[in-house]
Structure formats: C-alpha cells, structure tokens
Amino acid sequence: MTESLSNDAIIRMFHVQKRYGVKCALQDISLDIYKNDYLFITGPSGAGKTTLLRLLYLGETGSQGQIVVDGMNLSRMNKKRIPRLRRKFGIIFQDYKLIPAKTVYENVALVLEASGCKQRLVLKKANSVLRAVGMADRMRALPASLSGGEQQRVAVARAMVGDPKIILADEPTGSLDEASSSVIINFLDSLHSRGTTVIIATHDKQLLRKSNARVIQLREGRIWKTHINPDG
Amino acid sequence: MKLYFQRAIKDIRDNVFLTGVTVTTIALSILIAAAFALFFTNTQNVINVWQQDIRMMVYLNPDLSQAARLDTKFRLEAIAGVREAVYISKTHAMKQLKSQMQHHSALLDSLKKNPLPDAFEVSLNVSARNSSDLQSVAESIESLNTVNEVEYGRQWIQRFNGLINLFSLAGYAIGGLFFLATVFIIANTIRLMLYSRRDEIEIMRLVGATDRFIKIPFYLGGMLQGATGTLIGLGVLFFGFLSITAHFQQSVNSNLLELSFFSPTVCLAIFTGGILVGWLGCLVSLTQFMKE
Numbered sequence: 270m271t272e273s274l275s276n277d278a279i280i281r282m283f284h285v286q287k288r289y290g291v292k293c294a295l296q297d298i299s300l301d302i303y304k305n306d307y308l309f310i311t312g313p314s315g316a317g318k319t320t321l322l323r324l325l326y327l328g329e330t331g332s333q334g335q336i337v338v339d340g341m342n343l344s345r346m347n348k349k350r351i352p353r354l355r356r357k358f359g360i361i362f363q364d365y366k367l368i369p370a371k372t373v374y375e376n377v378a379l380v381l382e383a384s385g386c387k388q389r390l391v392l393k394k395a396n397s398v399l400r401a402v403g404m405a406d407r408m409r410a411l412p413a414s415l416s417g418g419e420q421q422r423v424a425v426a427r428a429m430v431g432d433p434k435i436i437l438a439d440e441p442t443g444s445l446d447e448a449s450s451s452v453i454i455n456f457l458d459s460l461h462s463r464g465t466t467v468i469i470a471t472h473d474k475q476l477l478r479k480s481n482a483r484v485i486q487l488r489e490g491r492i493w494k495t496h497i498n499p500d501g
Numbered sequence: 502m503k504l505y506f507q508r509a510i511k512d513i514r515d516n517v518f519l520t521g522v523t524v525t526t527i528a529l530s531i532l533i534a535a536a537f538a539l540f541f542t543n544t545q546n547v548i549n550v551w552q553q554d555i556r557m558m559v560y561l562n563p564d565l566s567q568a569a570r571l572d573t574k575f576r577l578e579a580i581a582g583v584r585e586a587v588y589i590s591k592t593h594a595m596k597q598l599k600s601q602m603q604h605h606s607a608l609l610d611s612l613k614k615n616p617l618p619d620a621f622e623v624s625l626n627v628s629a630r631n632s633s634d635l636q637s638v639a640e641s642i643e644s645l646n647t648v649n650e651v652e653y654g655r656q657w658i659q660r661f662n663g664l665i666n667l668f669s670l671a672g673y674a675i676g677g678l679f680f681l682a683t684v685f686i687i688a689n690t691i692r693l694m695l696y697s698r699r700d701e702i703e704i705m706r707l708v709g710a711t712d713r714f715i716k717i718p719f720y721l722g723g724m725l726q727g728a729t730g731t732l733i734g735l736g737v738l739f740f741g742f743l744s745i746t747a748h749f750q751q752s753v754n755s756n757l758l759e760l761s762f763f764s765p766t767v768c769l770a771i772f773t774g775g776i777l778v779g780w781l782g783c784l785v786s787l788t789q790f791m792k793e
Contacts, residue, residue, distance in 0.1 A: 326707070328707070349711075352709045353709075355707065355708065358709075368705075370515055383705065388503075431709070
C-alpha cells in the first residue's frame with residue numbers, strides 16, 4: 270500500500286480480534302477503508318460481518334488490536350466521545366431499529382436534534398431527506414403502520430440526514446423484495462456519488478456485482494479474499 | 502431547552518399510567534409529611550402561648566420587714582431572666598383565695614390566723630422559659646436568704662418539655678423517612694419507565710445522542726411530576742385544614758387554640774422540596790440505568 274493511500278484511509282484496523290468467551294468472532298483483521306470507498310463485506314452467516322461493523326461504531330469493543338476512525342483511536346477513546354464517533358456514521362440496521370413510539374419524521378429528526386441542530390434546520394433537513402426517499406407523505410405515520418420497504422427507506426433517511434462521512438449498512442436488502450431493494454441500492458449509490466464512504470455487509474449476490482466496488486470476503490472470522498469488481 | 506420541555510411533556514403523555522402513579526405517590530407523601538408538620542407547628546404555637554403564662558411563686562420567710570421585702574424585690578429583678586416581681590401580701594393572697602372559693606369562703610373565715618405567706622409573683626423573659634433556664638432562675642431565687650420556697654411546677658414543665666422534644670424528634674424522623682421513601686418510589690417508577698423504553702434509549706445512543714440529551718427530558722419530567730404531586734398534596738391538605746379548623750374552632754375556645762396553615766414561605770419551601778424529590782428520584786435511577 271502506498272503512503273498516499275494510507276493517508277487517505279478514513280478507517281484503519283490493525284490486527285483486530287473479537288472474542289466472545291472462548292469463541293473468536295473475528296481474528297487478525299487488518300484493513301484500510303478509504304474515503305469514498307464502496308466496500309462490501311460478505312461471507313456466510315456467522316463469518317463476522319455484523320461484528321466487524323459493530324466494532325467500527327463501538328457497538329462492541331474489540332478484544333485486541335486497534336481501530337482508528339477518521340483520526341479517532343477507538344481503543345483509547347473516552348466514553349463521552351462515543352456520540353461524536355457515532356455521528357460520523359449513518360447506520361442502516363438489518364432490523365431497521367426505528368423507535369416505535371415516534372413518527373417517521375421524529376425518527377429522522379432525532380439524529381439532528383441529538384447533534385444540537387436548531388429546530389428550523391431540523392425541520393428543513395428532515396423534510397428534504399424524507400422527500401428524497403419518497404416518504405414525505407408518510408411523515409406523521411408510526412413505523413408499525415409501514416411496510417418493510419418503507420421502514421427501510423425511513424432507516425436510510427435517518428442514516429443520511431446528518432450528512433455522515435461513512436454509511437454502514439447491515440444487510441440493507443436482506444428482507445426486501447426486488448423493487449424495494451433496488452430503491453435502497455439507488456439511495457446508497459447516490460450517497461456514494463456525493464463522496465460518502467459506503468460500507469455494506471451483505472450476501473446479496475446481485476448487490477455484490479456492483480462495478481468498481483471492493484469486496485472483502487470473511488470466513489470464520491478472518492479475511493479470506495479481497496477483490497475489486499471490474500469497471501462496468 | 503424548549504425542545505427538552507417538549508420531549509418531557511410528550512414522554513409524560515406517552516406514559517400516563519406510570520406518571521399518574523408517580524404523581525400520586527408524591528402527592529400522598531407530601532400530604533402525610535406536611536400534615537404531620539402542620540400538626541407539629543400548630544402544637545408548638547399552642548405551647549408557646551401556654552409558656553407565656555409561666556410564672557414563679559416566691560414565698561418569703563415570715564415576718565420580714567418592709568425594707569427586707571423591698572430589698573428582695575430588687576434582688577429578684579436583678580436575676581437574669583426575671584422580667585418583673587410583683588409583691589402579693591398574705592392579706593391580699595387570702596382575699597384572692599376567698600374570691601376564688603366563693604361558696605366555701607366560710608371555711609376560711611373560721612381560721613384564727615392567716616396561714617398564707619407573703620410572696621412575689623415573678624414573671625420571666627421569653628428567653629428564660631425553657632426547662633433548664635427556669636431551673637437556674639429558681640436556684641438563684643432560692644439562694645436568697647429571705648426566700649422560703651419557690652414554686653413553678655418544675656416536674657410538669659420538665660415532662661412537658663421532654664414530650665415536646667420527643668415529638669419534634671419523631672417529626673424529623675418521620676419527615677426524613679417519608680423523604681427517603683418518596684425518592685425510592687420515584688426512582689423505581691422512573692426505572693420502570695426507563696426499562697419500558699430501553700430499546701428507544703439504545704437506538705438514541707446508536708444514532709449519536711449524548712447521555713445528556715437522553716437524560717434532560719427525564720429530569721424535567723421528574724421535576725414536573727414532583728411539582729404537580731406537591732401542589733396536589735398541599736392543595737388537599739389546605740382544604741382538609743380549612744374544613745377541620747371550621748369544625749374545631751366552633752367547639753374549642755378560639756383564643757386558646759388559634760390554628761394556622763403554613764406561611765407562603767414554608768409552602769414555597771415544600772414546593773421546592775417536592776421538585777427536588779422528583780429530580781433526586783430521576784438522578785438515582787438514571788445514574789444506575791445509564792451505567793448498564
């Protein structure tokens with residue numbers, strides 16, 4: 270790897286290991302992820318894809334090794350700085366993780382309110398993002414009244430509303446039909462084209478065919494293969 | 502801050518049952534503790550009125566000259582704590598006794614010699630009306646060689662003061678217990694609320710919300726519940742007090758027992774205390790919950 274490339278890395282992982290008791294979920298993961306990368310992490314169930322993503326936003330702490338995200342060393346980080354780290358990410362969870370008691374608008378606005386934005390700006394940005402994902406007319410609805418595809422679109426809106434540097438998506442098309450999946454993929458592509466780093470954990474073969482994307486295959490907690498898809 | 506208030510109000514609306522339980526608990530605790538305090542305050546007022554009438558009777562040795570009596574008066578009034586010493590001759594004392602025993606005064610007429618001694622009625626300064634000061638004043642008076650005996654109901658006053666001290670100690674203990682119990686109950690009610698919203702709090706953390714952002718609406722909610730509970734508790738006590746005094750003062754001499762409610766300052770202090778209890782309950786449960 271050249272010096273210029275490592276300087277461009279937004280995430281660096283050095284010999285990262287994650288253990289749950291005696292079971293090793295991730296072993297010796299060393300990986301650089303660059304600004305505006307489009308990275309897929311794939312592998313069979315239990316390979317460690319979700320664990321790897323969770324380590325990045327400190328949903329879990331690593332057992333060994335070091336992770337640096339946009340200049341923040343996670344192994345030495347004070348607990349109080351975790352919210353600041355998480356605001357660097359827009360996270361799309363496999364199970365959406367929308368707050369059931371809050372409306373679509375409130376779920377999306379929460380990210381901006383938590384980062385201290387003024388109400389006028391919150392209103393403007395949340396409305397604009399909900400329009401972009403085609404959910405403006407359902408903004409007063411509660412998540413329970415939405416379909417899976419609609420909930421995922423709200424989750425995407427929530428992930429992008431704070432203009433994060435990195436999008437983390439855990440199986441974003443896992444439980445969606447083909448039409449809803451392609452809508453979500455289009456949103457992720459548009460975020461990438463605006464300069465955002467996109468990291469997707471998936472085993473959706475159609476999604477993995479995206480041109481120019483880097484694909485990392487995990488097997489039994491280790492990086493097994495890495496390749497870059499050919500230019501489409 | 503407006504946003505936090507809006508979130509606190511929304512949280513209260515979304516959790517009406519738990520909020521109702523908390524407010525009712527605070528209202529009942531404030532009602533019981535404040536009722537006790539009110540009873541104690543009024544009893545203290547009555548005692549203060551009674552204590553104003555505490556006097557000492559100083560009986561003199563027989564056959565003192567007028568100069569000796571005058572000298573005794575000066576000596577009595579020079580003792581710290583004594584406000585005034587009024588001379589009551591044995592003739593005057595007999596007249597008073599006769600007028601008090603209207604129907605049996607004939608019995609006194611049959612006496613050949615007036616058996617009553619000359620005396621001074623000693624009234625005391627307010628500061629000297631507690632048990633230990635009374636005793637030291639009595640001892641100073643008894644040391645005068647013209648004085649035969651001092652009478653002021655020492656045992657009665659000592660027992661009475663002991664009772665008052667016990668009463669005030671019990672008041673503080675019960676007040677403290679109620680305070681702790683209320684904080685404990687509020688802390689647990691809020692913990693229930695936190696557990697019912699555990700997933701929501703977790704999601705808020707995942708999207709980058711700080712602990713402060715999560716906690717402030719809970720604190721505001723706790724303080725609002727404390728304020729509401731206290732207002733209800735004090736309101737019920739006030740109307741209860743009005744109805745009880747209306748019945749009570751009709752049947753009892755109103756000069757002897759003048760009952761009064763808390764002053765506005767005390768009401769404000771109780772109100773602030775209620776808010777503090779709500780806040781403290783939140784602090785206890787949030788500190789534990791956020792560590793988990």
